[in-house]
Amino acid sequence: MSRAFVKEDSGAEVLPERPISPNRNLVTRRGLALIEAEIERLREELATAGGQGDRDGVARASRDLRYWTARRANAEPVDPPAEGDTVTVGMAVTLVDEDDEQRTWRIVGEDEADPKAGRIAWSAPVARTLLGKTVGEEVALPAGTMEIVAIDRESERF
Template identity: 50%
Template sequence: MSRAFVREVEGGEAYEDLPDRPISPHANLVTPTGLARMDEEIETLERRLADARASGDKAETARLSRDLRYWSHRRSTAEVVPPPSDNSQVRFGSRVTFERSDGRTQTYHIVGEDEADPSKGSISYASPLAQALMGKQVGDVIAVAHGEAEITGID
């Protein structure tokens, strides 16, 4: 293709059209802690966006604007789910401990998609592991990657 018909990007225009972050098709369930974190994130983004605009940083303004749109939308659609009052079975908000067939013991807190951080012990309720755990009780066995796991505790 001839370069004669391709518009070159000048001074930050590429940043002005950043695509929006994808929104999950799942219900936006959150814990009370997750809702508070959303509010903190929005407040931080608003402050940083004002600073970026004041300094004339177009790239940072575009990035922060996109992130603020995402979090504002997620906040407006958030459905707060209180912690479970009954630990007889796994529910949204449960902290589940299970022992894998290879002997490893793991504990995960089942939370909203935006709250999930498996490296810190929380998984999204929409994840395959959480879906396998939902509704199960202590002593139940579930299939997990490369084996099985027995639920040993629900808090």
């Protein structure tokens, strides 16, 4: 058989594409800045890997760059309203439980969610329960019933 018809193995790592959420890509201004910073970082990483002949590095950076470029292309920046007392994306919500234990969550875009840091994705069940609620309302959460005691409209800084 002629070598012209044999596919050569490039030696590069074959990576599956990163799945993109089917939900709307609502993002805070901080989230949008994080996406843009990640795109810039990955462009630099791709250039470095290409310059070093690192095929696996090129494959990883290319795959991740495709993901973040797609996320940037369909990003819908959301700013909390200047007035109003209804929970929306970008706001921080403070709740108190029956034992007077407080918990604060900021509702953010899916890619910037970090539950340990108090940031939950707008599409998460807890966030969906909180969206549209106001101070004084009680909400049933997996940890029990909690009352909304404060809403912070101030946007989080990058």
